[in-house]
Amino acid sequence: MVDFKKFLLKPLMLAALLLAFAACERTEEPAAPDYQIIAAPTEAVMTVDGLLDEPAWQSAQTVTLAENRTGTAVSDSAVLTRVKTCYNPTTLFIAFICNDPDIWTTFTQRDEHLWEEEVVEVFLDTDREPSTYVEIEVSPANVLFDSYIVDPVHIDVPATKQYDLSAIQTAVAVEGTLNRRDDRDRRWTVEIAIPLAEVIKDAKGVVPGQTTWRINFYRINADGGGKSTGYAWSPTGARFHKPEVFGVVRFGGP
Numbered sequence: 001m002v003d004f005k006k007f008l009l010k011p012l013m014l015a016a017l018l019l020a021f022a023a024c025e026r027t028e029e030p031a032a033p034d035y036q037i038i039a040a041p042t043e044a045v046m047t048v049d050g051l052l053d054e055p056a057w058q059s060a061q062t063v064t065l066a067e068n069r070t071g072t073a074v075s076d077s078a079v080l081t082r083v084k085t086c087y088n089p090t091t092l093f094i095a096f097i098c099n100d101p102d103i104w105t106t107f108t109q110r111d112e113h114l115w116e117e118e119v120v121e122v123f124l125d126t127d128r129e130p131s132t133y134v135e136i137e138v139s140p141a142n143v144l145f146d147s148y149i150v151d152p153v154h155i156d157v158p159a160t161k162q163y164d165l166s167a168i169q170t171a172v173a174v175e176g177t178l179n180r181r182d183d184r185d186r187r188w189t190v191e192i193a194i195p196l197a198e199v200i201k202d203a204k205g206v207v208p209g210q211t212t213w214r215i216n217f218y219r220i221n222a223d224g225g226g227k228s229t230g231y232a233w234s235p236t237g238a239r240f241h242k243p244e245v246f247g248v249v250r251f252g253g254p
């Protein structure tokens with residue numbers, strides 16, 4: 001007599017194994033990102049002066065930062081933060097537009113702890129290894145902090161900020177009065193030009209229309225002596241160093 005249970009069980013087990021294997025395979029692929037920004041290619045000259053008057057900025061996709069702790073959209077337009085990106089064969093350009101009624105900073109030296117005051121930040125993971133990524137910060141006085149994180153849990157070790165991008169360019173334009181605290185400012189805009197050759201890990205380089213890098217954008221703001229608020233494109237909930245929730249920048253094709 002044929003044992004139907006056994007007869008059925010084997011193919012069912014095989015199917016289950018195959019499904020489990022397929023599921024494992026799928027997790028190897030990068031998940032569809034909730035946050036994706038397209039960096040459009042541009043052949044025009046980009047002047048890194050903090051002024052976003054190049055045509056590439058006018059047409060660039062714009063994303064808006066949310067409150068990092070809650071993930072909620074920013075309802076007060078006076079502190080809204082927008083970010084844009086574009087690129088050419090040598091450079092990834094990032095622009096921040098920070099509405100801000102009180103623009104201030106005291107830092108003056110590269111690699112000082114800019115995150116303790118007002119700042120914008122870019123975390124950029126170019127090698128699909130989430131625990132290693134570049135961190136770039138710019139203050140309203142155009143002071144730069146650049147570091148290379150090798151362990152998101154231990155970020156404040158002296159070695160990380162020894163990393164210096166030699167060809168990076170940054171500029172800030174302030175609409176208002178930097179460090180005059182008793183008037184009302186409007187906004188500060190930041191242009192960052194990241195040299196691809198210094199951050200790229202893949203020998204193929206950037207392939208237009210194909211290359212994607214994990215990225216996140218942040219801002220810290222504090223007005224009128226009040227407490228600071230953290231903003232993020234893809235909110236991390238608490239500390240910014242959570243590479244598993246970074247969004248994605250896709251290098252757009254022509």
Ligand SMILES: [Ca+2]
Nearest residue numbers: 047049051052
């Ligand atoms: Ca410009």
Ligand SMILES: [Ca+2]
Nearest residue numbers: 100102103222
């Ligand atoms: Ca401010």
Ligand SMILES: [Ca+2]
Nearest residue numbers: 146161163164
């Ligand atoms: Ca540095």
